[in-house]
Amino acid sequence: MTRKVRRVFILISAAALAWVFFLAYRPLPPLGFVHSQYGDLVNAITVPERHITDAVSAVNFDVRAFDTLGEEFILFTSVMGVLVLMRRQSDEPAGHHEDKAPGRTVPPASDAVRVTALLLVAPAMLFGLYIVVHGQVSPGGGFQGGVILASAPVLVYLCSEYAEFRRVLSMRLAEVSEAAGAATYILMGLVSLGLGGMFLENLLPLGRSGTLTSGGMVPFIDVGVGLEVGGGLSLALLAYLEELVEEKEQ
């Protein structure tokens, strides 16, 4: 099938799909006037009963804490998948890529990039930690903060050499962080069981709303998820960069 024929097929199918979208959306109520009772309920109880001022965190780490455990392990598994895929395999053909321009070198990073990245390393770490520990108070939490934390080693890579980057972020550190984060989540569930509740039931003292220590179990889970996400993304990054460096050396 040539590209032209394929394009005609695609356009016909896309038009049909657009029509299906139209039929599906037409009976929907106008935007903003209908809302789920579940959402209203969460909004109503989040501050008075759960002492969590960020309702999204209340949903993720308190009301639906068990579902978020699954979400965390989606990421965990995919990082493992990346590590398996990027592993050097014995039957790999070496070198020879027909689409690679010979003799082309990568230009070094400009001074502007280096200085900006260097200046941003410490703020990125601090901001990441802030977002992780304030998940129950303001928008943020383990997932968002973990990604910001993982950006700090990337900034180190941008402002220095690969060796320096490896000194800051070792495989071991990222692995331990990811595993410890995932374990923290499960441990919090076991703590609930030990206190006589259900798995991941929030039984710790709830504290005063709007403070760092509010939300009972939520800040602990946030820190665990932050470690897991930060470590996991760093691991995936290391796997990709390792590949890049090996190719450069060939």
Added chain:
Amino acid sequence: MNYLPYAVAAWLFLVGLYGVTSSRNLIHLIMCVGVIQSSSYVLLLAIGYRVGGVAPVFVDIPANSRAVDPVVQALMLTDIVVEVAVTALLLGLAVQVHKRHGTLNPDRLTKISG
């Protein structure tokens, strides 16, 4: 105006799908998958929207303020995590494809070996 977010979601889905089917480079194709996925963010946020509602963060507003639905926002967070997972895995697969076949053009990846 009431249906604009739905239209945007449908448009993102279709334009991403067109990108996936007409792509000449696997990296570009993976980014198009991301575009498709972003249509679900728009749709989820649109479903949770309430006229006159504020963000469901009650730090400095009364606890009984009218706020948008936090449940779909939490679902959207899950959605983003899934997108990260999918993108990371697909990029890993693209690297393997390039190693084994020396090309990222899906049209030239016609050989099957097992």
